[in-house]
Amino acid sequence: MTDASSAHSQTLSRGIRILEVLADARTPLTIDALSATLGLHRSVTYRLLRTLEDHRLVVRDGAGRIALGSRLAALAAGVSHDLQAAALPELTAIANELGMTCFLTVLDGDEIVTLVSVEPRHTMGSIAQRPGTRHPVGVGAPGKAIASRLPASQWPDSLDDDHRTELAVVREQGWASSHDEVITGLRAVAVPLAVHGSPAAALAVVYVSSSRPEPEIAARLIEGAATIASSV
Numbered sequence: 001m002t003d004a005s006s007a008h009s010q011t012l013s014r015g016i017r018i019l020e021v022l023a024d025a026r027t028p029l030t031i032d033a034l035s036a037t038l039g040l041h042r043s044v045t046y047r048l049l050r051t052l053e054d055h056r057l058v059v060r061d062g063a064g065r066i067a068l069g070s071r072l073a074a075l076a077a078g079v080s081h082d083l084q085a086a087a088l089p090e091l092t093a094i095a096n097e098l099g100m101t102c103f104l105t106v107l108d109g110d111e112i113v114t115l116v117s118v119e120p121r122h123t124m125g126s127i128a129q130r131p132g133t134r135h136p137v138g139v140g141a142p143g144k145a146i147a148s149r150l151p152a153s154q155w156p157d158s159l160d161d162d163h164r165t166e167l168a169v170v171r172e173q174g175w176a177s178s179h180d181e182v183i184t185g186l187r188a189v190a191v192p193l194a195v196h197g198s199p200a201a202a203l204a205v206v207y208v209s210s211s212r213p214e215p216e217i218a219a220r221l222i223e224g225a226a227t228i229a230s231s232v
Helices: 003-025 031-038 042-053 071-077 081-098 141-146 162-171 214-229
Strands: 058-060 066-068 101-108 111-118 134-136 176-180 187-193 201-207
Touching: 003 031, 003 042, 003 058, 003 066, 003 187, 031 042, 042 058, 042 141, 081 101, 081 111, 081 201, 081 214, 111 141, 134 141, 141 162, 141 176, 141 187, 141 201, 201 214
Parallel strands: none
Antiparallel strands: 058 066, 101 111, 101 201, 111 134, 176 187, 187 201
């Protein structure tokens, strides 16, 4: 690889890393904070941000802090577009029926990423599950639901024995649950979603507490997954 191509690849990688850091932060960051997180000189970070701004991938607020730009939403809408379009009505119905945030995740390497999310319409204090949120496959309800449908050879090496044992149970019962695994205090239930031509996926809800038993929640998700799969 030539020096020029190496430099271009490094620049692209750093730009993508800025977007990932901003997505994880969930609040606008200063250039100094971004530079410290990335381990880059402030001037390098500034040049990268100018390019991202030109493409409307990041924006600055009145205080000069950096946040993700709306252009990213347009790009994200094109990811698995047919699946998102088919899932949205069912996500909305489940969210409002159960009073829980309902979301769709897909497999991305050794992680799962939230593709689209709907919060319940008339519930106070619902949980936000932002598109782009990610965590390791095999962990958390949607991560377990997806992993249960994958060969063990595709599970991350970091997956501990307890989770590997639990995946056998998830595979047999057809749904997964979690509590305090990804975010402290939150519960989740998820089911696998198999759609031909799309990445491995899961349909899930996240909530703090509910009077509904987990099997009842799972049954509603299974029904929703079947509806989505038949609509794509």
